[in-house]
Amino acid sequence: MQDFIMCLVGAIDKRTIDKHEEFILNAISCITNILFYDVPTKQILDNEIRIAIFNSIKLYILATQNEEIQIETVRVLSNLSRHKVLCDEFVADSTFLEALTVVLDHTLRDLVFYSVGIIINITLHEDSREKIVMSHKVIPKLIDVLRDSNIEDMDLSKVAAKALHNMTMIKDHS
Numbered sequence: 572m573q574d575f576i577m578c579l580v581g582a583i584d585k586r587t588i589d590k591h592e593e594f595i596l597n598a599i600s601c602i603t604n605i606l607f608y609d610v611p612t613k614q615i616l617d618n619e620i621r622i623a624i625f626n627s628i629k630l631y632i633l634a635t636q637n638e639e640i641q642i643e644t645v646r647v648l649s650n651l652s653r654h655k656v657l658c659d660e661f662v663a664d665s666t667f668l669e670a671l672t673v674v675l676d677h678t679l680r681d682l683v684f685y686s687v688g689i690i691i692n693i694t695l696h697e698d699s700r701e702k703i704v705m706s707h708k709v710i711p712k713l714i715d716v717l718r719d720s721n722i723e724d725m726d727l728s729k730v731a732a733k734a735l736h737n738m739t740m741i742k743d744h745s
Contacts (some may be wrong), residue, residue, distance in 0.1 A: 573620050580627045588635050599628055599643040606650035618656045623647055625651055633670045638679055645685035652692035660694055662702035675712040687730045694737035704738050
């Protein structure tokens, strides 16, 4: 399984979105489906491969106008965010955090919903939570998401509220 995933990652890295959009979409979708089963209690991939996946696809959330690729990318990232080591990678990458923040302004509800899910997973870990709170951009964007989601979209309101709640769990080290 790990060799197959690395072949997919290598193939994605060799192609460009303008010439191979359909291939990239299908490869990312395949990775999404495999990562669904890669949970902390039953890991099928090692962290090195997860980090390679992250580095290969992370900027597809903004690098294309193809909404399917954007959604599949955040689904991959959401699955990866179930692993603490990857949450640490996410918050250490300022470019990725900036992209994630930009996505919170997107008009595509599913893209925003999955992105907030990534933030929820990141904020489950104290070190990652502190770093994402320190970014000073995520909290105002989450407040905007909460403000913009209305009674017709209670699910988005709930996840935005949960992410904001998780961010309040910073421990005082004094």
